[in-house]
Amino acid sequence: MKTIAEKIRLYRLEHGLSQENMADSLGISTTAYGDIERGKTDLTLSRFYQIAEVLNISVAVLMGQTTPLQQELQQLAVEKLQIENEKLRLENQYLREKIAGRMIIDLIQKDAPTTSERQRIGF
Template sequence: MKTLGKKIRLLRHQKGWSQEEVAKRLDISIPAFSKIETGITDINLSRLEQIAVLFEMSVVQLLTYNEVEQDQKIASELENVNKKLMDRETEVIDLQKKVIELFEELRHKKVANA
């Protein structure tokens, strides 16, 4: 159970929540939650379900949660976001070129009409 407690602590830290905040959300005392995180207290199924819901995952995901897998998932998501950002930058550059071309075209027409 100590491993599960470490997973719960890691998830709590990732959310930026204090033990007090999580304890309130679970409607338990801070010492009771601390005992869950340290593995002193075994977690029953209903409490496990409650914790899984709190962290927006299934009980299976909570039990099988792996920091390495999570890091890989985050890295993959970052890669996708980075690609989208690069695509947007390319679009912005193309639009800037079009604006410059249109400006030059207008300038040449103005010079020709003068």
């Protein structure tokens, strides 16, 4: 499980902010902010709320807590990916079979005698 300091860093990076941006927004030095991300500084509750506000996320999200609705949405996203994966697997299987069938037809046509090679029978 990620520490809160690691989560702060990840969310900062997701938002495209530098440590300098965060430090300026919080009114602290870049070194002081870097110490927060490295876990060297214990966060006060007010600073924690400030960080969440700058990152535009809830404190609960920053702490890693999810609501039942968020959990359900995550589960639905996983199920959607599983369905898409199965669809791609079936499409891949279909294309392989189609290619194999086409290769067989090409081999048969290659080995079949042309009309000039055929011998007339009978009459």
